Amino acid sequence: MPDSARATRAPAAADAVSSRPDGGAAPSDAITAVGLTKRYGDFTAVDGIDFSVARGESFGLLGPNGAGKSTTMRMIAAVASRTAGELSVAGLDPEKQGPEVRARLGVIPQQDNLDEELTVRENIIMYGRYFGLPRRWLLGKAEELLEFAQLTQKAKARVEDLSGGMKRRLTIARALVNEPDVLLLDEPTTGLDPQARHVLWDRLFRLKETGTTLVLTTHHMDEAEQLCDRLIVVDHGRIMAEGSPSGLIREHSTREVLELRFGMDRNAEQAEELTGVLTPGDAGFDRIEVLPDRLLVYAERAEEALEQVHAAGHRPVTSLVRRSSLEDVFLRLTGRSLID
Numbered sequence: 001m002p003d004s005a006r007a008t009r010a011p012a013a014a015d016a017v018s019s020r021p022d023g024g025a026a027p028s029d030a031i032t033a034v035g036l037t038k039r040y041g042d043f044t045a046v047d048g049i050d051f052s053v054a055r056g057e058s059f060g061l062l063g064p065n066g067a068g069k070s071t072t073m074r075m076i077a078a079v080a081s082r083t084a085g086e087l088s089v090a091g092l093d094p095e096k097q098g099p100e101v102r103a104r105l106g107v108i109p110q111q112d113n114l115d116e117e118l119t120v121r122e123n124i125i126m127y128g129r130y131f132g133l134p135r136r137w138l139l140g141k142a143e144e145l146l147e148f149a150q151l152t153q154k155a156k157a158r159v160e161d162l163s164g165g166m167k168r169r170l171t172i173a174r175a176l177v178n179e180p181d182v183l184l185l186d187e188p189t190t191g192l193d194p195q196a197r198h199v200l201w202d203r204l205f206r207l208k209e210t211g212t213t214l215v216l217t218t219h220h221m222d223e224a225e226q227l228c229d230r231l232i233v234v235d236h237g238r239i240m241a242e243g244s245p246s247g248l249i250r251e252h253s254t255r256e257v258l259e260l261r262f263g264m265d266r267n268a269e270q271a272e273e274l275t276g277v278l279t280p281g282d283a284g285f286d287r288i289e290v291l292p293d294r295l296l297v298y299a300e301r302a303e304e305a306l307e308q309v310h311a312a313g314h315r316p317v318t319s320l321v322r323r324s325s326l327e328d329v330f331l332r333l334t335g336r337s338l339i340d
């Protein structure tokens with residue numbers, strides 16, 4: 001939340017906070033899930049997952065399409081029921097205390113659901129009215145949020161005239177109108193061009209710095225690396241690993257990766273030959289993964305590995321040395337790529 005926005009608490013939202021049924025001090029965890037499960041008939045979309053999100057933390061669910069990320073978010077947001085397990089959001093049970101939970105959350109769904117008929121400013125004000133916030137207070141709040149979202153110049157524009165990145169920023173501004181404790185973002189930058197993604201990341205980074213708890217889903221490893229203090233890697237409804245981006249990379253991958261291309265049909269055959277060239281002691285070599293278009297040589301010192309490849313007479317068409325990423329962690333854990 002922008003500092004300026006914090007200075008003027010939402011009056012009606014404050015009432016909602018003081019009417020908390022548990023009445024006690026705010027819990028240290030913003031969200032706690034234990035054995036959280038969601039089944040659709042025979043199909044298990046979320047399979048008994050445990051995690052907690054501390055207040056002020058930026059927490060991610062990283063996984064491919066269909067991993068169960070959105071379903072988990074929908075249970076947190078009190079719009080889908082759970083089949084089994086425990087879930088606590090700001091100390092409340094979303095299933096039993098849906099309206100109270102929703103009053104404490106800002107939700108950014110995968111698809112923008114802005115009111116196309118209204119102007120940018122009106123979108124924020126109307127959304128605030130749903131929370132019962134007074135119109136006069138909302139007029140000032142809308143200006144703060146427009147500034148935060150870098151949309152002041154567009155205040156009177158209609159939503160249909162905005163770019164994709166602007167719409168996304170407006171959706172975030174709108175979700176902040178009730179001064180939520182936790183912001184839920186489902187795939188916040190999917191579909192945006194690189195420049196629009198960076199502008200959005202910058203805004204989210206600002207929110208993170210001012211202490212807003214962020215929970216986001218993504219299948220972009222760079223987004224998770226940029227924004228998350230901690231994340232869970234999910235696949236088929238299960239948690240495969242948990243940790244900080246750098247901790248996960250340290251635990252599950254080598255420091256560096258050598259990417260080699262030998263030409264479409266030769267990669268598998270070359271992988272076998274290179275396994276004979278590179279031994280575990282050499283260059284901190286760990287293993288080779290064969291992808292359809294390239295080989296990934298996992299080694300602590302990839303430049304040294306490349307020297308050894310050359311010294312053994314192998315001539316890749318292209319070679320690239322890079323640091324390991326969360327994509328490599330996912331590949332290691334599941335044998336698959338994050339984006340199929």
Ligand SMILES: Nc1ncnc2c1ncn2[C@@H]1O[C@H](COP(=O)(O)OP(=O)(O)OP(=O)(O)O)[C@@H](O)[C@H]1O
Nearest residue numbers: 040043045063064065066067068069070071072187
């Ligand atoms: N209402 C539903 N009825 C039946 N199956 C569903 C329903 N909603 C989701 N699923 C299934 O549950 C699984 C998890 O879906 P979910 O949307 O949570 O995945 P995701 O990780 O968020 O992926 P995406 O990024 O594609 O949304 C998918 O296989 C999906 O088809």
